[in-house]
Every structure is written in structure tokens, then in C-alpha cells.
Amino acid sequence: MKSNGKTIDKIIEAIIFASPEPISGRRIRECIEGSEDLDIDSKVSVLNDEYEKNGRSFRIINVAGGYQMTTLPEYEQWVRRVFVARGRLRLSPQALETLSIVAYRQPVSRPTMESIRGINCDGVIRTLLERNLITITGRDDSPGRPILYGTTNEFLRYFGLNNLKDLPELKEIEEIIGAAEE
Amino acid sequence: MVSPLLVDQYRVRLPIFEGPLDLLIFFIKRDEIDIYDIPIAKITQDFLDYLNLLSALDLVLAGDFMVIAATLMRIKAKMLLPPVPGEEEEDIEDPRRELVEMLIEYKRFKEAAGELRDIEEDQIKMFPRIQSMEEVYGGPTVEDSLTDVTLYDLLETVKRILADMPEEMTHDVETISNTIEEQMGVIESFFGERKEYTFKELAKTFKKRVVVILTFLALLELMRSTRITISQDKFLGEILIRKVSNEK
Known part of the structure; x- marks a missing residue:
């Protein structure tokens, strides 16, 4: 398929390259006339194969419901220095624990998080809100109408997930016990 | 410890x-x-x-x-x-x-x-190609944000900012030098040669409301220690302060 001598792969590449955030397949098709039935995934694979063959330092990944260009992990030590001011701080164990409860149990209230962790979650929730990994999604109908939290698109992006179904499965009780006896 | x-x-x-x-x-x-x-x-x-x-x-x-x-x-x-007697082991x-x-x-x-x-460990090593949204969708640049700005626009802006500023509220707290003990003395000395007077007469001599209140408290204190008696003939009527004579 050609469009004025430019291959459709390269047009898709240009759109993904220029997009400031993960761009969905639907949105890409909207940008290209007559592409309603286009399989973006297969075109992206073609591009990625080409990048690999030519030893490029980036790939197109599927994240937060869209496509995005990203550098390969082996270039981290240099690329990281570009973002000194922004800082890519890892989450604390407390934040990760709380975040995993929000991710798997959303929408979830603070009392629920605290009863699972057995510890006050006030500060951790604030950190997660500040980092835009969780957001307020509503209020529960239970007494006191506690605020409910859920994960954000930034959460998907941060963990490189395409959607919430990509989360690793929560272990079953049997597996948990098995692990404890190891 | x-x-x-x-x-x-x-x-x-x-x-x-x-x-x-x-x-x-x-x-x-x-x-x-x-x-x-x-x-x-x-x-x-x-x-x-x-x-x-x-x-x-x-x-x-x-x-x-x-x-x-x-x-x-x-x-x-x-x-x-x-275990509670009579209860089956499985029930407990x-x-x-x-x-x-x-x-x-x-x-x-x-x-x-x-x-x-x-x-996270894997992802943190990958850097997505992201520009700021403003760069892409044309947020204000220095140039276009300063074109067509007149002096009038500036004045309007300042006026709006000033109008939105919260009014400053100050509360002055005055220290009162009078004490209940002092006012007890005042009440007793106000008798002079008299045996009784009304609270209204005494209150007229004070300029501040808070001193009147303090004096009222002093009055109650004196009453408690039975150095004076007070009477009031009707609800909200005059308070009559009477000296208790020491000679019995």
C-alpha cells in the first residue's frame, strides 16, 4: 500500500513518532484516509523488525491503550542523565503495596487499604496521588461515604501495561501458602 | 526501658x-x-x-x-x-x-x-518519546502572549487581582490590667460612709465593658465569702449591694 510514494508503515511511524502520548490504533486510522481495516499491530511489528535489523536504540511499544516509541533498556545509563531534573524515583515498598491493592481492588477506599495492610495509609495515598498513579474515582455508599480510589493512565504507562488486564494475576491462596512453606 | x-x-x-x-x-x-x-x-x-x-x-x-x-x-x-460444654468440637x-x-x-x-x-525495574530503564502537551498543541509562547497587550489590559488585570485578594482582617487584643482582686477592693471602698448602693451606680464609673464584667465576678466572689449581700427586687431589676456589718 502506497500513499504518494510513501509506505503506510512510514506514515504510521511518523504519527507515532510525533504523538506526545500513547496513540490508539483507532486514532492512527483516523489520520490515514482509507485505512479503516488496517491492522496497525502488524504494521508496527514490521517497523520494530526493521529497527532491530538496523540496530536502532528504540522500539514501538503497546502501552496504556496506545502505541509509543521508547528507548531500549540498555541505553538507560545515558538517557537517564537527560531527565535528572524530572527524576525517576522508584516507588517505596509501602507505596507499591498500597498501589497493588488499588490496582487489583479498584475502586477501593482508604479504610479497605488500611485493613488489608494493617497500617495507616494516609501519607502513601498522598504520594500516589501526587505522582498521578492513582486518582479519586468517587465515593462509596458505606457509612461515612469514604472516597474511592482507582489507578490512572499514568499508572499503565509507568508500568508499561496496555490495560489493567495486563497486570500479573493475583496469586491464589494455595500458591501463597505454598510460597510460605518453601 | x-x-x-x-x-x-x-x-x-x-x-x-x-x-x-x-x-x-x-x-x-x-x-x-x-x-x-x-x-x-x-x-x-x-x-x-x-x-x-x-x-x-x-x-x-x-x-x-x-x-x-x-x-x-x-x-x-x-x-x-x-470449650463450652456440650458444644461439638467441629462447631468451635x-x-x-x-x-x-x-x-x-x-x-x-x-x-x-x-x-x-x-x-517497574524493567520499565524505569525505558524512556518514552514524550513532548510536553503545550509544545505540541501550541500553548502560549513568549511572543504571542505579549502581542496586543495594551496598558489598559494590564490595569484591568491588576484591578481584578486586587479585587480577588482576601481582605486583611486584624484583631487587636487588649490586655486588661484590672484583676478580680482589685475590683473586690473597689466594690468595698465604694461604700464609703454608705451601707448600700446599686450595681448600676458603681458600673457607671467604669469606661470599659470588660471591667464591668470583672467587677460583677468580683461581686460574686465577695458574696461567696459573705462580705456583702446583694438583693434584686425583680427580674433584671436593680442589684442592691449591701455591706455585711462586722459587728454582730
Whole structure:
């Protein structure tokens, strides 16, 4: 398929390259006339194969419901220095624990998080809100109408997930016990 | 009291716990305990020892640990009670059940957090090609934000900002030099040669409302110590202050 001598792969590449955030397949098709039935995934694979063959330092990944260009992990030590001011701080164990409860149990209230962790979650929730990994999604109908939290698109992006179904499965009780006896 | 030396030893030896449940899971793993058959007496003791240490170090954290400590002790007490006679053994619920369920639920999320950590470690090494939204969608640049700005626009803006500013409120608090004791003296000296006078007469001599109130309190104090009596002939009527004669 050609469009004025430019291959459709390269047009898709240009759109993904220029997009400031993960761009969905639907949105890409909207940008290209007559592409309603286009399989973006297969075109992206073609591009990625080409990048690999030519030893490029980036790939197109599927994240937060869209496509995005990203550098390969082996270039981290240099690329990281570009973002000194922004800082890519890892989450604390407390934040990760709380975040995993929000991710798997959303929408979830603070009392629920605290009863699972057995510890006050006030500060951790604030950190997660500040980092835009969780957001307020509503209020529960239970007494006191506690605020409910859920994960954000930034959460998907941060963990490189395409959607919430990509989360690793929560272990079953049997597996948990098995692990404890190891 | 934990000696500083002991604290130092523990500080080196004890791993960091994310909370009371994490600590319990640590004990269970360390002692290779079957989670469905927790030796509650020993675990409670270990837990309380750690709690003692914690309260010497970090009180806020210790509060959350207290709740679990109370739960442990409640379970321990329940297990010491003899079973109710006549009740079938299968009918008796293990007092530890609730705790076990809590621990398992917590452990599920702790492990999920571990998996998220692995994903984070991988992801943090990859840098997405992201520009700021403004760069792409044409947020204000220095040039176009300053074109067509007139002096009038500036004045309007300043006016709006000033109008939006919260009004400054000041409260002056005056210190009152008068005391109840002093006012008691004033009340007594106001008799002069008289045996009685009305509170209104006395109050007229004060300029500040708060002094009138203080004097009223002084009046009550004098009444309590029976140095004066007061009478009022009707509701909200004149208060008559009468000296109690010392000569009986």
C-alpha cells in the first residue's frame, strides 16, 4: 500500500513518532484516509523488525491503550542523565503495596487499604496521588461515604501495561501458602 | 526501658517491616510455621518484644502495631478458655481464623507488589518519546502572549487581582490590667460612709465593658465569702449591694 510514494508503515511511524502520548490504533486510522481495516499491530511489528535489523536504540511499544516509541533498556545509563531534573524515583515498598491493592481492588477506599495492610495509609495515598498513579474515582455508599480510589493512565504507562488486564494475576491462596512453606 | 546498646543491636539485626502484618509474616517464615497452626503465645511474645522496641523509636508507627497486638492477645485469651460444654468440637471456630485470613490477604498483595517492583525495574530503564502537551498543541509562547497587550489590559488585570485578594482582617487584643482582686477592693471602698448602693451606680464609673464584667465576678466572689449581700427586687431589676456589718 502506497500513499504518494510513501509506505503506510512510514506514515504510521511518523504519527507515532510525533504523538506526545500513547496513540490508539483507532486514532492512527483516523489520520490515514482509507485505512479503516488496517491492522496497525502488524504494521508496527514490521517497523520494530526493521529497527532491530538496523540496530536502532528504540522500539514501538503497546502501552496504556496506545502505541509509543521508547528507548531500549540498555541505553538507560545515558538517557537517564537527560531527565535528572524530572527524576525517576522508584516507588517505596509501602507505596507499591498500597498501589497493588488499588490496582487489583479498584475502586477501593482508604479504610479497605488500611485493613488489608494493617497500617495507616494516609501519607502513601498522598504520594500516589501526587505522582498521578492513582486518582479519586468517587465515593462509596458505606457509612461515612469514604472516597474511592482507582489507578490512572499514568499508572499503565509507568508500568508499561496496555490495560489493567495486563497486570500479573493475583496469586491464589494455595500458591501463597505454598510460597510460605518453601 | 530498652537500653541504647540494645536498640543499636536490634537496629542492625532487624529487617525493615512495612507494618504489623509484615512483621507477623516474617515470624511465620523465620520459624517455618504452618500458617494454619500459628503458636499464638510465642508469636504474641515476639510481637510484643518488637513493639517495645518500636515504641522506644517511633510512636506513630507503634500505634498501628498496637491494634494487631490487641488482636493477638484477644486470640490468645480465647484459646485459653475451656470449650463450652456440650458444644461439638467441629462447631468451635478456631479463634485464629480471622487473623490467618488477614495474613493471607495481606500476603497476596505483598507478592503482587513484588511483581510490580519487577515490572517497574524493567520499565524505569525505558524512556518514552514524550513532548510536553503545550509544545505540541501550541500553548502560549513568549511572543504571542505579549502581542496586543495594551496598558489598559494590564490595569484591568491588576484591578481584578486586587479585587480577588482576601481582605486583611486584624484583631487587636487588649490586655486588661484590672484583676478580680482589685475590683473586690473597689466594690468595698465604694461604700464609703454608705451601707448600700446599686450595681448600676458603681458600673457607671467604669469606661470599659470588660471591667464591668470583672467587677460583677468580683461581686460574686465577695458574696461567696459573705462580705456583702446583694438583693434584686425583680427580674433584671436593680442589684442592691449591701455591706455585711462586722459587728454582730
